[in-house]
Amino acid sequence: MAYEALYTRARPKTLSQLIGQEHISNALAQAVSSGRLSHAYLLVGTRGTGKTSTARLLSKAMNCDRVHEAQSSGRPLDKKEIPCNKCDACRNFDSSPDNVEFDAASNRSVEDVTRLLSTAYLAPLRSRVKTFIIDEVHMLSTEAINSILKLIEEPPPNVAFFLATTEINKVPMTIRSRCQVLNFRLIPQPRIATYLLTLARRLNVTVHEDAAKKIARLAEGSMRDALTYLDQCYAMANAEITLENVNETLGLISDESLDEIISAVKAKDRAAVGRAITQAFSSGLSANAINESLITRLRDIEFDMLGTDARDFVELDKMIDALRSAAGEMYGSGIPDIILEMTLMKLAAPVQNFVVPQGVVVQTSPSENLDAGWKIFYDTLSLLSKQDDTLTKILDKATVTSFAGNEMTLGFRGEAAAGLFKRNQQTFEQAIAQVAGRAIKVSVVIDKNLPLPMLRNMPEPDRSNLANAIDIVHASDATKITD
Numbered sequence: 361m362a363y364e365a366l367y368t369r370a371r372p373k374t375l376s377q378l379i380g381q382e383h384i385s386n387a388l389a390q391a392v393s394s395g396r397l398s399h400a401y402l403l404v405g406t407r408g409t410g411k412t413s414t415a416r417l418l419s420k421a422m423n424c425d426r427v428h429e430a431q432s433s434g435r436p437l438d439k440k441e442i443p444c445n446k447c448d449a450c451r452n453f454d455s456s457p458d459n460v461e462f463d464a465a466s467n468r469s470v471e472d473v474t475r476l477l478s479t480a481y482l483a484p485l486r487s488r489v490k491t492f493i494i495d496e497v498h499m500l501s502t503e504a505i506n507s508i509l510k511l512i513e514e515p516p517p518n519v520a521f522f523l524a525t526t527e528i529n530k531v532p533m534t535i536r537s538r539c540q541v542l543n544f545r546l547i548p549q550p551r552i553a554t555y556l557l558t559l560a561r562r563l564n565v566t567v568h569e570d571a572a573k574k575i576a577r578l579a580e581g582s583m584r585d586a587l588t589y590l591d592q593c594y595a596m597a598n599a600e601i602t603l604e605n606v607n608e609t610l611g612l613i614s615d616e617s618l619d620e621i622i623s624a625v626k627a628k629d630r631a632a633v634g635r636a637i638t639q640a641f642s643s644g645l646s647a648n649a650i651n652e653s654l655i656t657r658l659r660d661i662e663f664d665m666l667g668t669d670a671r672d673f674v675e676l677d678k679m680i681d682a683l684r685s686a687a688g689e690m691y692g693s694g695i696p697d698i699i700l701e702m703t704l705m706k707l708a709a710p711v712q713n714f715v716v717p718q719g720v721v722v723q724t725s726p727s728e729n730l731d732a733g734w735k736i737f738y739d740t741l742s743l744l745s746k747q748d749d750t751l752t753k754i755l756d757k758a759t760v761t762s763f764a765g766n767e768m769t770l771g772f773r774g775e776a777a778a779g780l781f782k783r784n785q786q787t788f789e790q791a792i793a794q795v796a797g798r799a800i801k802v803s804v805v806i807d808k809n810l811p812l813p814m815l816r817n818m819p820e821p822d823r824s825n826l827a828n829a830i831d832i833v834h835a836s837d838a839t840k841i842t843d
């Protein structure tokens with residue numbers, strides 16, 4: 361007997377088995393019960409969320425003898441009985457010539473589609489209602505769309521349309537406004553994982569819980585993808601599916617290997633980074649796959665850390681940003697391995713020591729305090745650069761003149777910049793508190809003798825020389841604001 365894919369075997373048989381779309385199945389069950397079904401539905405959602413399955417269940421229910429009996433006697437129907445799957449109509453549904461189903465994304469010719477649609481005007485051969493299920497309806501030709509429009513505007517008796525699409529924006533408004541729209545949600549990961557475990561039990565296959573969770577995460581809300589992944593693992597692993605099987609079958613790197621790379625980067629241990637990444641490459645995985653897994657892993661770590669030490673977030677965000685831009689560089693490059701390796705090495709580079717500006721140090725504050733102040737200041741700047749470009753530009757003009765405990769003084773050379781900063785001070789204080797892990801009181805001083813921002817990190821005597829040169833230029837242009 362030919363092997364039947366899990367996705368086909370696991371298709372919901374009744375509305376009660378539709379997972380993660382209760383808002384739809386509940387509403388439809390009521391509509392079926394009260395006999396108030398529409399003749400045109402537009403099913404919208406990502407692939408694998410249950411659109412076609414729902415269309416089939418409704419088509420079947422529209423023809424089900426027991427559903428009709430219940431409707432005429434006024435007996436309310438349970439989701440489990442829609443459809444009954446026992447009556448003649450239900451049992452013959454799959455071979456029924458009155459259920460027309462096609463995918464607009466396949467290479468069906470315009471003539472073919474027009475011919476199929478024209479059969480809507482013929483009475484059903486064997487069923488109560490003739491049903492049309494059209495997948496990826498946005499891919500149809502304008503001509504076909506117009507035929508459908510005409511059919512749903514003036515529907516022939518006993519015809520129902522189920523139009524499914526992953527791209528609602530590409531469906532003409534004229535169609536959208538004439539259909540009852542069903543919005544399918546992404547199925548939550550825990551629901552997918554639980555379902556995979558239930559299904560496995562039914563099939564007498566042992567699936568480890570961490571394996572099911574990993575598959576659910578990879579499926580990103582699509583049950584079809586989850587079942588396809590499970591199928592692949594099942595074919596490779598026989599009766600027991602472990603996390604290792606999942607990683608191996610789907611060409612994934614293990615969380616342990618990823619954590620090894622991440623820990624090495626965090627520890628600023630370049631040798632360890634080198635060893636970990638070489639190990640990852642030796643398992644035959646592509647640089648792109650490793651990079652993608654690293655980003656996903658970092659995101660998962662971030663989620664797990666929610667509500668804990670804020671400092672780590674900045675570090676993780678920095679890693680994710682660097683890896684994401686590496687992904688862009690790697691795309692189409694002949695040396696993706698090297699790009700990934702260099703990105704990780706750069707991230708593992710020791711923290712840059714900022715040069716403390718000379719002459720502006722408040723004498724009572726120890727220089728290591730000022731050093732710490734600059735470090736926090738730059739970390740805050742990096743955090744803000746992601747959300748507030750204006751504030752970052754203002755802060756470019758600031759100098760940390762003192763830092764001790766919970767107090768920081770920022771110096772500006774001019775009133776304009778200081779004023780702009782004060783207007784945004786609250787945002788800065790929120791960010792710095794996030795970076796430092798405590799509230800920091802920020803005061804502002806204006807001192808035109810502060811070094812120019814671009815000179816802040818420049819060693820003497822270069823800084824004084826350049827500063828003098830700039831002062832001369834400024835002196836020759838009196839209209840210039842020297843902030």
Ligand SMILES: [Zn+2]
Pocket residue numbers: 423424425426427443444445446447448449450451
């Ligand atoms: Zn039935």
